[in-house]
Amino acid sequence: MDPQRKRTIRLVVALSTAVVLAVALVYTSFSASTEAKEPSQVLAAAPGTTYEMTGRVVKGSIRKHGDGISFEVVDRDGKGGRLPVTYSGAVPDPFRGGREIILTGQVRGGTFVGEPDTLVTKCPSKFTKQKDV
Amino acid sequence: MSSLGGALLALAFLTAVSAAVLALLGRRGDRRRIDLSRRAVYALCALLTACVAIIEAAFLGDDFSFELVQGHSSIETPTFYKLAAMWSSQEGSLLLWAWVLSIAAAAALYVTRDRLRELVPWATAVMAGVGAFFTGLMLFAPGVNPFSSLSPAPADGVGLNPLLQHPSMMMHPPMLYSGYVAFTVPFAFAVGALVTRRLDAQWIRATRRFALVAWAFLGVGLLLGARWSYTELGWGGYWAWDPVENAALMPWLTGTAFLHSIMVQEKRGMLKVWNVSLIVATFALSLLGTFLVRSGVLQSIHAFGDSTVGPYILGLIATVVIGSAALIVSRLDDLRSRRRIDSLASREAVFLVNNLLLVGMTAVVFWGTFFPLISELATGTKASLAAPWFDRYTTPLAILLVLFTGIGPLLAWRRVTWAAARRVFRAPLAVAAATLLALVLFTDVPEHPWALAMFTLAAFALAGLAQEFQLGVAARRRLVGGGVASNLAFLVTRNRRRYGGYIVHAGVVVLLVGVAASSSFQTNRDLELRPGEAATVAGRQVTYVRPWVDVDRQKFTFGAVLRVAEDGKELVLRPSRRYYRPTGGGPGTIASFFDGEATSEVGLRAGALADLWTAVEPDISPVRRAARAADAAFAACVRGDAGTPRQCRALGALMLGARDNPALRATALRQIERLQSLAAERVARSYLRAGGAATFRVIVDPLVTWMWIGGLIAVAGALLALWPGRPRRRGALVRTEADARKEAKYREIRDAELDHAAGKLSDEDFALVDAELRREAIELLDEVEGRREGDRAEDGGGAAAGDGEGAEAGEPTAVGARPPRRG
Numbered sequence: 001m002d003p004q005r006k007r008t009i010r011l012v013v014a015l016s017t018a019v020v021l022a023v024a025l026v027y028t029s030f031s032a033s034t035e036a037k038e039p040s041q042v043l044a045a046a047p048g049t050t051y052e053m054t055g056r057v058v059k060g061s062i063r064k065h066g067d068g069i070s071f072e073v074v075d076r077d078g079k080g081g082r083l084p085v086t087y088s089g090a091v092p093d094p095f096r097g098g099r100e101i102i103l104t105g106q107v108r109g110g111t112f113v114g115e116p117d118t119l120v121t122k123c124p125s126k127f128t129k130q131k132d133v
Numbered sequence: 134m135s136s137l138g139g140a141l142l143a144l145a146f147l148t149a150v151s152a153a154v155l156a157l158l159g160r161r162g163d164r165r166r167i168d169l170s171r172r173a174v175y176a177l178c179a180l181l182t183a184c185v186a187i188i189e190a191a192f193l194g195d196d197f198s199f200e201l202v203q204g205h206s207s208i209e210t211p212t213f214y215k216l217a218a219m220w221s222s223q224e225g226s227l228l229l230w231a232w233v234l235s236i237a238a239a240a241a242l243y244v245t246r247d248r249l250r251e252l253v254p255w256a257t258a259v260m261a262g263v264g265a266f267f268t269g270l271m272l273f274a275p276g277v278n279p280f281s282s283l284s285p286a287p288a289d290g291v292g293l294n295p296l297l298q299h300p301s302m303m304m305h306p307p308m309l310y311s312g313y314v315a316f317t318v319p320f321a322f323a324v325g326a327l328v329t330r331r332l333d334a335q336w337i338r339a340t341r342r343f344a345l346v347a348w349a350f351l352g353v354g355l356l357l358g359a360r361w362s363y364t365e366l367g368w369g370g371y372w373a374w375d376p377v378e379n380a381a382l383m384p385w386l387t388g389t390a391f392l393h394s395i396m397v398q399e400k401r402g403m404l405k406v407w408n409v410s411l412i413v414a415t416f417a418l419s420l421l422g423t424f425l426v427r428s429g430v431l432q433s434i435h436a437f438g439d440s441t442v443g444p445y446i447l448g449l450i451a452t453v454v455i456g457s458a459a460l461i462v463s464r465l466d467d468l469r470s471r472r473r474i475d476s477l478a479s480r481e482a483v484f485l486v487n488n489l490l491l492v493g494m495t496a497v498v499f500w501g502t503f504f505p506l507i508s509e510l511a512t513g514t515k516a517s518l519a520a521p522w523f524d525r526y527t528t529p530l531a532i533l534l535v536l537f538t539g540i541g542p543l544l545a546w547r548r549v550t551w552a553a554a555r556r557v558f559r560a561p562l563a564v565a566a567a568t569l570l571a572l573v574l575f576t577d578v579p580e581h582p583w584a585l586a587m588f589t590l591a592a593f594a595l596a597g598l599a600q601e602f603q604l605g606v607a608a609r610r611r612l613v614g615g616g617v618a619s620n621l622a623f624l625v626t627r628n629r630r631r632y633g634g635y636i637v638h639a640g641v642v643v644l645l646v647g648v649a650a651s652s653s654f655q656t657n658r659d660l661e662l663r664p665g666e667a668a669t670v671a672g673r674q675v676t677y678v679r680p681w682v683d684v685d686r687q688k689f690t691f692g693a694v695l696r697v698a699e700d701g702k703e704l705v706l707r708p709s710r711r712y713y714r715p716t717g718g719g720p721g722t723i724a725s726f727f728d729g730e731a732t733s734e735v736g737l738r739a740g741a742l743a744d745l746w747t748a749v750e751p752d753i754s755p756v757r758r759a760a761r762a763a764d765a766a767f768a769a770c771v772r773g774d775a776g777t778p779r780q781c782r783a784l785g786a787l788m789l790g791a792r793d794n795p796a797l798r799a800t801a802l803r804q805i806e807r808l809q810s811l812a813a814e815r816v817a818r819s820y821l822r823a824g825g826a827a828t829f830r831v832i833v834d835p836l837v838t839w840m841w842i843g844g845l846i847a848v849a850g851a852l853l854a855l856w857p858g859r860p861r862r863r864g865a866l867v868r869t870e871a872d873a874r875k876e877a878k879y880r881e882i883r884d885a886e887l888d889h890a891a892g893k894l895s896d897e898d899f900a901l902v903d904a905e906l907r908r909e910a911i912e913l914l915d916e917v918e919g920r921r922e923g924d925r926a927e928d929g930g931g932a933a934a935g936d937g938e939g940a941e942a943g944e945p946t947a948v949g950a951r952p953p954r955r956g
Contacts, residue, residue, distance in 0.1 A: 003473075007473070021493070022496075025496075025497060025500060025526065026500075028522065028525070029500060029501065029504055029507075029508075029518055029522065030508065030511075030512075030516075032518060032519075032521070032522045033504060033508060033516035033517060033518050033522075034516060034517060034518075034519065035514050035515070035516045036505060036514075036515040036517050037515075052516075052517050064752065064754060067659075067661060067828075089659050090659055090748065090750060090828065090830045091750065093296065093365070093730075093731055093732050093733050094296060094730070094731075096728065096731070097728070104519070118519075120373075120375075
């Protein structure tokens, strides 16, 4: 086979592989992703679907039960209704009232039930001063 | 002092602008203007160093007239963290960026001061331009001037967030920043090469070290971040595919690809478009990392103050990407290389494959990181991808990378004969097969096929690397005799780039083995225990012996003593959790400690086979009740309610008096603190009285220690590759571009000799390659000699040593064989 032809074939094979992989990547990313919602949207959404909820923990709402905690969250801007949340398992260090959290879970009986090990608490803004103390 | 700092910063901005302008004016080779622009960059470096010194002095001296100091430090902040507090702030981290950039730019211009005369003005303009951007940002963007002042100066500052008070804070951010910033140098020289159409390997030779330094810094920064997360924040995790982690990983991946592909251009003159594109991508991704932390665009554990500088940095990224793309497209004709890859079984072909894998991995991480934005654009709803999605793609890619890391060093440049391949592949394949067999027969690793593949291929790669050392030493011993150790030392010091690179490979492979083992075979349990109770985790009996408490002015600590029995041995771990007094302001209530920051101090027992990691989350509800009661009692005492003891009434009177008489305030404060510390101890003991129930997280992490060890090995390899050569004889200086080309040619000759000695190159191939390389070397030698005589006539000969490495001039041999002869 002449080298020019060989190179063309190689290029076509490489490009097709790349395209196939890219399509797989795009396809799986849409099917594997979790929709992100704020508490007010979760309150309005249908139960039984898994969401990634980003909200602010209401100060003084954290209660400890047997093997977990319950608390309430509001939208990040502090508006909207309060969404009750339960979560079991270890809680990250920075977690407390007033902090922004990201939690994956679904609504069951009016309560957002978090999946274990999905609770992320944002570091208290490294780059903004702590105005609330 | 803050006004002096502000003035210096403004001066730095003007200096950066004038350096860029002077460099552009000198682009036609005006020596005077080029020299001036270089000196302006030195001045920029000096000015920004002074700015940093002023800020650090203000932190050390508790000068709270600096808004920056007031917001991120306090009198009680430990000195160590006062020094690190600068980069915990937005404005301080921008200053760090600009400062590190000025150092890297000054160093790059110093080592190229007599070389690359056409290219340097453009590179200077790019680096000074980026410097002007960041200094200008601090001056003109709202709210990010590190020298903004407070008047009157407050008595104390807010303090540094206790979460950031971890030894990693000192090193982790500066390392990452240095990594991001140092990629500016190769990017700037690439732009210079594109503009001037000097697209041979000279810009690569001039900046390869900077790329390697940037890569190493970024790698160390990533490792420190992972370690920090493992011991402090992350509840036992070292990597979470968090957007900010990804942002630092992406330039590291493309930087790794770049370090490999530039070798192909240096040696074979190929992949020119690929190399300039990679360095543009790496620099743009570095800026993207800087941008992501400051934009609030993506949700992450890392702090995202929605700040004002995001759009500006985005503008710079757009300028860099669009400008460079246009430049590359307009130079496509000059970038075309004459050569083609001779054979798919050659080192350059393997480098190409590993480049594609690394770039593929970057694409996966990029897509996953920005998926929330992509999905919002595509479907209107924000959706995000979690760790399993990332793992699904990066795991097989990492395994393939290890495979090619193993194959690459076994192949010679240009082509490999079948017989040579059989010779060098035999031993590594045997080791891999033996490893596979042992793992299948004696362990439960086959339950995790990915891990099985990783371990097998890691064995293959490590065996191949070991064989490289062994063959090199054996070849030299055949030639000159002597012991193994002395020959190994000679080989490694003579061929630092080659063997340093091999050590980096070994480190990365070991690191990936640690990652594969700890992510596949981790046991992770949450336990609710009371003192005296026990549980079994992965064959280890964990007993909660007793709770303990500690209290000081800054924090409450509630801990546990755990006794762990494994294989008949016993060890004791003492995990704890600390609750900090809220920062800023005077003495608050005791209850306020439990609304402030809390940090976990993990009980960690690292082992070669497995780490035992424990953290405790004490049930502090009884402590909170006790704290509220103590606060109420204190209030009642001070009010002088009926039945309060006499000293209470005395304190109440003292506090009333202090309200009107400032002289009494210090005494009153001391009294309050004394009483509070007594009360605090009682409050702390209430935890013990209530029984000390707690939730524990116990993790058994196999081989995770090897992740850190692998990282250290890789860093050591990078240092070896970077280590400058022996001081040269006078007259053998690497000052000019021709000298650098000569050095590179000698290195090629040494490499070919090593490959031949190791059996990778057949005799016929070696004879051809060697003859060609030696002919080229001699042409270069003649050129250098001619140039040097000309130089002597002109300015009396060279001065200081440059940045070359390897053998002295005239001694190019790798294993101590003959030098090239003329004629």
